[in-house]
Amino acid sequence: MAHLTEMLAAGPIVLDGGLGTLLESRGHDLSSSLWSARLLAEQPDEVRAAHAEFAAAGAQVATTASYQVSYDGLGAAGFDDAGVDALLQRSIRLAREAGAPLVAASVGPFGAARADGSEYTGDYGVGVAELRAWHRRRLHVLADAGPDLLAVETVPSPAEVEAMCAEIEGLGVPVWVSLSAASTGFDADSLAAALRGAASAEGVVAVGVNCCPPESVLSALAEVEVDIPFVAYPNSGERWIAADRRWAGDGGAVVGLVDVWLDAGVRLVGGCCRTTPADIADVAARVAQRR
Template identity: 35%
Template sequence: MIIVQFSPPNAGEKVCASLIRRRIFVIVIKAMGDVALDTLMSDFLQKSGGVAVIDGGLATELERYGADLNDPLWSAKCLLTSTHLIRQVHLDYLEAGADIIITASYQATIQGFEAKGYSPEDGESMLRKSVEIAHEARDIYYERCLESSSDCDCSNDGRVLKHRPILVAASVGSYGAYLADGSEYSGDYGDAMDLEFLKGFHRRRVQVLAESGADLIAFEAVPNKLEAQAFAELLEEGIIRIPAWFAFNSKDGVNVVSGDSMAECAAIADSCNKVVAVGINCTPPTFITALISTIKKATTKPILIYPNSGETYDAQRKQWVKNSGVPDEDFVSYVNTWCEMGASLIGGCCRTTPDTIRTIYRALPTRSGSSN
């Protein structure tokens, strides 16, 4: 059973973070097998006016704040050194209009922390912390909404301060992201790779994140069919009691980055009862329209789209190629087309910013008159 409740505090009632989380927006998931898990997303989308806004690039915003991410842990390094920056970036995206914030756990793996000299218990603690930080940002945001003079889409300084449902999605990157050798952009793990290895690599990480209070799991930049199958089978094992979404990445607008069929990968996600949305991330905006058409043929589940800025990433040099991307105004010009094609969750990935998300939020006609 899933209960979605929206209830601001009563007049004169003392406000605190726990009350805000409990009363303003509460999603209680009491998993009874797979009963009603899929209604989490449909209920959420209804309360979001039909289209929900996902946040934008996390790592590149952390770098803008001065974080040094030249490390195999990438943005997860900040879980060890700069949790305040992660919290601030989450808050920036909420104030830009994001309805879903994604945790700083994309490249956070127990094995990755062990390679840095930390114990498995320390690694699990860092995974939990990624969810806690997102919760803290959500609580701070709700407090600011209460302090605002009016419940409006935009304050005088351009911030979106509006009481609305907000989800925390726990990010899970691919095995290639852990390797930090560019294979997350190729999906090539070698001929010796097998399904059981991938399931064993991800199992405890996914379980810890699912038990940490996240609303759902976000499997991101899934690069090949084998890893999609591994994630789907993990969800069906019964150790994961919250829903998930699958986001694949593509470098040709036809297939996933490994060359595996996008339609076949989407069908794997569609076959899993705990998957509540299927789509694309970390892919140039120019490829998205064709990919939506492909995914629609494989699933009737909500489609999510959060492309990168279109800039080219040099995986060997680990840097972005300058002046190779799509400006915000052009990026946002695609949004209405994607919505018309059936996408119902839209945001950004690498190199998109709070300004990008703010522009997406303002471009959605449902936001001008919806009451969340």
């Protein structure tokens, strides 16, 4: 916590970008339901190398490849619970070895493990108690593995925010909570209320949004008054065309909005889907000018 506090006091912190995007650009097929978890198991050196590319570009935080690692998802692929624990622990070790000053253990939403698009709606058909139970073991294993903080990210609904904030109490690890501003599970009022609620949870050191269009960041945060920093790491600006299973449009929109976000109180800034090491290098250069 001291290291994170010192870095925040020195100025905005640069996050990494789209780990899956980079792994795909390195020639890996991530189309299976295991996504990057398959590479954690089969080609860990590639995961480490991808983290290192972002660190070399100026990322001060390596966000682990644990986003989609779950006991039920990997259980269906033949892993027992101990094997899943080992992959979660490996994700932190690989990120640490890549050289960024901080490691954030990624904790994706329930829908990410389903790989059915429900991570963008929060329409799971399960309640808060079930979500708490589902997240519990993974949160504890990641926290015990020694990250600098947990990245609870792409949360798509008020119910899952409530569940995850309840489960992080007592973990003893700083947490940022980032909501999906593109999720249909929120409207403007419920998104703002969820951010305020998360900001008051024990251990939470930043709240914000990710995995959304860059232009939606400011509107998501504009009406939210909290006493902790904001985190923002949207997508590149390209749009996912689900019917064609492809991205379309122009990327590179993140760096042009960094100053606006910093003026609004963002202190942890980077990119999500389709953002590359080159994008993060541009973000890092812009942040350096602001320090």
